[in-house]
Amino acid sequence: AGEVKDIQGGPAVLQTNLQPPVTQIAQQIYSLHNLMLIICLVIFVAVFGVMFYSIFKHRKSLGHKAASFHESTSVEIAWTVVPFIIVIGMALPATRTVVAMKDTSNADITIKATGMQWKWGYDYLKGDGEGISFLSTLKTPRTQVGSPGVAPTEARSDTYLLEVDNEVHVPVNKKVRIITTANDVIHSWTIPAFGVKQDAIPGFVRDTWFKAEKEGTYRGQCVELCGKEHAFMPIVVVVESEEKYKAWVDGKKKEMAAKADDPNKVWTVDELKQRGEKVYTANCVACHQANGKGVPGAFPALDGSAVVAGPKADQIHLVLNGKGGMPSWKATLSDTEIAAAITYTRNNWSNKSAENIVQPAEVLAARK
Amino acid sequence: MSSQHAKAPYYFVPGPSKWPVLAGASLLVTMLGAAGWVNSVPGANIINIVGIVLTLVVLYFWFGDAIKESEGGLYSPRIDVSYRWSMSWFIFSEVMFFGAFFGALFYARSISMPWLADLDHKVLWPDFAAHWGNTGPAGTIEAFKAMGPFPIPTINTALLLTSGVTLTISHHALREGHRAKTAFWLFATIVLGAVFMGFQMFEYYHAYHELNLKLTSGIYGSTFFLLTGFHGFHVTMGAIMLAVVLRRVLKGHFTPEHHFAFEGAAWYWHFVDVVWLGLYVVVYWL
Amino acid sequence: MSTTAVDHAHDHSHDHAHDHPHGFRRWLFATNHKDIGSLYLWFAFTMLLSGGVLALMIRSELFQPGLQLMQPEFFNQLTTMHGLIMVFGAIMPAFVGFANWMIPLQIGASDMAFARMNNFSFWLMPPAALLLIASFWVPGGATAAGWTLYAPLSTQMGPGMDMAIFAVHIMGASSIMGSINIITTILNMRAPGMTLMKMPMFCWTWLITAYLLIAVMPVLAGAITMTLTDRHFGTSFFNAAGGGDPVMYQHIFWFFGHPEVYIMILPAFGIVSQIVPAFARKPLFGYASMVYATASIAILSFIVWAHHMFTTGMPVTAQLFFMYATMLISVPTGVKVFNWIATMWKGSMTFETPMLFAIGFIFVFTMGGFTGLILAVTPIDIQLQDTYYVVAHFHYVLVAGSLFALFAGYYYWGPKWTGFMYNETRGKIHFWGSLIAFNVTFFPMHFLGLAGMPRRYADYPAQFTDFNMVATIGAFWFGLMQVYFILAVVLPSIKGGKPAAAKPWDGAEGLEWTVPSPAPFHTFEEPPVFK
């Protein structure tokens, strides 16, 4: 572990306290925690000071004779009332922070964060950047992670497991409201340095907010058990100046325009296969594996699968809507991507399906 | 047989018995079968049924032993008190079990449903309107009609209430030593319970075939069928208990003073009755 | 009614007085509370080792970042099964074992109120354990949804999930019957003269625990039944698309789950409340307030459940309510701690192993209590929820709390069970080794949590490496101490050793010490008179 260095906006080596706060709320939490820790320590030392004094003085080996008292109403009332008052004293400052954390009104920017197995989707709903939408997946390559029996072939970076391909960008000193939801199971969106953590619940929306006061890159990780890749869906937020943010928004919009596929374009099998391989590698390998063999007992094989060999309408339906452990890809992938991935599975490995090509328009039709 | 109480030990403790461990093993078979069955493992349903049958057989012999001990005069009045405590707390635990489902109904209706329909959730479900008996925000549930209180549930309420009365008549008769009268009213109670179950079955048929109301009808169908279904299951259990008690009455068991098996079954029956009243109001009327 | 029936039944009573069953009949067909107690204890210890082995596998994978030993899906299965096995297989049955052995002896009853049902309660546990453990080998493996089995992740699981559901159903039935037995025994079978307010603290804490159990186990059964129907019968309890709500599962689960954690600690309080006076040679301070405090903890435990759910997003009033209610529990718990210390105050103390474990309990449990209190503060919890801080908190209260109290109880009452004294030096080695190894394992987890390391992670950012290494080393050391315990302490003291007196501790009080050691097969067939 010696070689790992601290990273800004993430955990430090041998860190023993909360991450340095960069929002008011996180600052309040930080102080609240220190306050609680000190009060608890003082009580702890006082209480156990008494106990250890007694242990050292009132022992039989020193010839101490046992007294016989065994109750005292006044003492008992005292040590019920005093802790009660202390507890109230602790709860009062916390109340203020709770109320402040819940106030998500008057946000400058609203971003929807959608948890999916196992990545985050972001949609900028309101404010500057409205309309931007992208997926954000782990960037750390598996060659750094390794797997049982296979040592990693690449040195781990300092941002190991804390880096994504598409970061969320927000301007500094602006109130950002995050709306969370999920597509499949519960995930949870957090940035420790912001003092923000909000579960993303499928079918429901919840919200939280932050106003980062310092530029930089801040990192968190999904914190609700969401299946096998739970440890591999980090959250990275870049806080930058107003100008830089504007530039990012412009760039992102252009990029999106370029990427948007026309669902009515007609593709050849080879084009779709080529595109499909990329889609497959980015989304499907985790379960169905690169060799299409799946994981016996857990994830079905696609190589030789009856669904892949059968009518294409069934496969489109399955990919769109999911089934059991298979997530629904309706919201995550475009018509073109779904058509490409399906076409790829129908023509790859040992598969030679009769209906060997799916056009984006067919997927579009099946969505209805 | 109360004369035999004189012989009863201070607190009778049965000697080694093979029934508990056999009951445990039968339940293992039952549960293995059930786990296979829900996953469509071939043959698992048979294992499950075998397990249930084995469990019932074991319980039959087990209770048989207890009945013999009781009739043999081994149970002192203190044991009677033990049975009373245990039956009361068992019923309490059953109340909590139903509490979970009533709680779910409350939460789904009063908290989740308005939430799903509020302004924030328009992002996900633009067209969802909060009214009970909805087909879910995603629109994946087939349309169905909600179940009203008339006529079956109301008839059923009358049946169960009447059965409470007949059971009480039977109990009074037992306390006065009129064995034939006890048996008759007890029998009447069981018949009322059976008719109740018949109506319930008919109601389910009606729900499935005429209202298109199914277990899969979203949260409404889920809570409706699980609440009424578990209640129906408990009615059946209660009726079986009463049937066992009836058989014992006919065999000449029980005395006017000493008949806790009767009373325990009766408590259970009244509990089932009360749960029904809750259901009748919460599920059918509100 | 036939004469044969009477004769047969008469035989039974005959059996009871003179027959001492041998061989497999004795254990399989047991109706004796002491035998059933021993069965429970052996079962629980086996489960502790099994759950412990799973924990060691978890810790081994977490020794370094990266995936060395297993795929994440298997890691999640280990975490889930470790939690389930420890909670339902080790800690709870161990306390039931103590209840079986000690409650009849402490209240002067001849046995538990329903001896056969008592055996049934026990013989439900091995089938449940079998279902749980076997689920590792079914397609898809054991459930990997966490011991809390949150929906809708639990809906995605394979058949292993159903086996876990049915196992929990069975264990729930076992707990409910066990509790009914305990309640009935305590309320109905106390020796003449033993009023409720003269009853030993251990019986009090178990009485209250039993009430918690019958109130919440059925609720858990309801919750997982809904999971089952959601999985297989198309219901929508926890599925928003059909109008249900995943968060509803959490409410129902934690309505069970929070009282459950007190189910695992109240009997521990009871054991400690027996031991501290015995070795301080001074009566328990504030007996009555101890009873009221226990009852208050139990009652409050029903209105705090949502402190596990602060990050699910709930109205601000709900967050505040649950924060205040949770923090309130510190007050009665504090009363207990203060009472124990006041009992020690001006006593004449000696420090045999039971006392060491009891003091260790008070000291380390309080640390866990304080981290609980810190977690109860909503804003701080939002920062720490689902991180290793929580893992540290609950191992402080469960391992150094419940488990240490169980060890204390074993050293205290073991001589009564086996008739032999354990080896004092070895007991002390077990204590100090466990105490230190425990803190080496779990103390660094506070730091990990504060720095933001999420729980249920098969792999973690490299900055967290050092503390994880320390924790792993501590875990193996702690595990070794438990192997030492069974091999060097328990087994030798069953086979032989210094014979134990009827009352091996000069400060101990209670009816259990009036019978010889080892306690004869039948005790108190005629109730003793309690002064």
Ligand code: HEA
């Ligand atoms: C034996 C089990 C046990 C016990 C006794 C406790 C006791 C307490 N627990 Fe803990 N808890 C668990 C087992 C337990 N817990 C488990 C298993 C989980 C995690 C479940 C999961 O998610 O998997 C959990 C999680 C958990 C959370 C949720 C964390 C999260 O997931 O975000 C919270 C939050 O409020 C909490 C709080 C408390 C509090 C306030 C107490 C209090 O009862 C503590 C009271 C004690 C003291 C405070 C110390 C003694 C008092 C004094 C010396 C008096 C003076 C003190 C003052 C005046 C302050 N616990």
Ligand code: HEA
């Ligand atoms: C109830 C009691 C209990 C007990 C006693 C323990 C004991 C231990 N627990 Fe655990 N733990 C939980 C309850 C408990 N735990 C719960 C409820 C969870 C949450 C699960 C979830 O997230 O869903 C959890 C989660 C949990 C985690 C987090 C996992 C994760 O988030 O991914 C970790 C990680 O270190 C851990 C570690 C340990 C260790 C090292 C021990 C040690 O004390 C264990 C000591 C080891 C032994 C006793 C084994 C000794 C045996 C040998 C050395 C081999 C000999 C073998 C034979 C003879 C066959 N536990």
Ligand code: CUA
């Ligand atoms: Cu997504 Cu954990």
Ligand SMILES: [Cu+2]
């Ligand atoms: Cu809790």
